[in-house]
Amino acid sequence: MSSEEDHPDRSQIAHEGVEAGGHRVDAQGFRSRLLAWGRDHVRSFPWRETDEPYRLLMAEVMLHRTQVRQVLPVYERFIVLFPDVAALARASRESVHAVMGPLGLHWRIDLVADMAADLVGRFGGRVPSDREALLSLPGVSDYIASAVRCFSFGLDDALVDTNTVRIVGRVFGLPTKPSSRRNRRFRDLHVALLDRERPADYNYSLLDLGHLVCLSRRAPECERCPLLASCATGAARLAVTA
Ligand code: SF4
Structure with missing residues (x-):
């Protein structure tokens, strides 16, 4: 794993993929799997029923x-x-x-x-x-x-909080800490992964994945995670337990 404090320019954001910490993610596949999961799992709250x-x-x-x-x-x-x-x-x-x-x-x-x-x-x-x-x-x-x-x-702002940073950190195998949500490198990665055509669906899905699957206080449930195919941490965890 590389240091979180690496210069942000070392996160190479390419047209066909997003790369950081030596791990490359197919951004389009990441988005489509997350959005497909979100269709069935995003939670309903009164403030999500309105714009x-x-x-x-x-x-x-x-x-x-x-x-x-x-x-x-x-x-x-x-x-x-x-x-x-x-x-x-x-x-x-x-x-x-x-x-x-x-x-x-x-x-x-x-x-x-x-x-x-x-x-x-x-x-x-x-x-x-x-x-x-x-x-x-x-x-x-x-x-x-x-x-x-x-x-x-409906603007394409990436949401960066402790939950989304935890997911993105695990996907790229990057260490995180509470201050990581203010880290430029993590912000750049969130922006690069965001689905600009469906930003609200994408952000709700990522937020809820952090509450339902890629957990904070318990082990992440990688076996049922839609991002497993993209995730460095998930691949390492399942290789160890296989
Ligand atoms: S595969 Fe595991 S570690 Fe990776 S995002 Fe999913 S739940 Fe989190």
């Missing part, structure tokens, strides 16, 4: 460092009480705290209230699609901006 930017933005803020099962009831109540930016901007901070309080991370509740005021004040109550505009909002990280751009506006 409304405000709902996506609120869901992504709530999901930050928080379990989906905690977010579900809070999100559904939140959207009923504050169905759009204007309603949220009119609401008292106390009422927003009352709804989001069960999620913890109370600092983000104030950020949500600040965000609503900012959206009304600077963007006419609409969530912008421009990356820099999104990043200028209180509480919007690079990941949240990319998620809103991809899932609401």
Whole structure:
């Protein structure tokens, strides 16, 4: 395995394949197998049934460092009480705290209230699609901006988080650590692998593969993984157990 800190230029992104750490992946095969798996396995959540930017933005803020099962009831109540930016901007901070309080991370509740005021004040109550505009909002990280751009506006942003980095690292046999999601080399690999024609389906599939198959706290379930044919780690693990 090569060092994660290698210069990003050493990840050679070729037209027909993506190469890093001495391992080459057929990008088109990777995408088509992942998308085929996603058709049957991508999970359904209320925020995945909409492309409304405000709902996506609120869901992504709530999901930050928080379990989906905690977010579900809070999100559904939140959207009923504050169905759009204007309603949220009119609401008292106390009422927003009352709804989001069960999620913890109370600092983000104030950020949500600040965000609503900012959206009304600077963007006419609409969530912008421009990356820099999104990043200028209180509480919007690079990941949240990319998620809103991809899932609401259909833009081909690659989503890079600890789960997707773990998968990509294992596929190429590259070591990862928590800071790897900010590593340029991993970002380049995510961009090179992304399906630009179906970015939302691709990103949902990759995220859910990390929750259902290429696990974090338990051993990855390579035997049933759609990416096994592309994966350096999967090939090594199955060779050892064969
Ligand atoms: S083959 Fe195994 S290690 Fe590779 S991506 Fe799939 S589950 Fe993860």
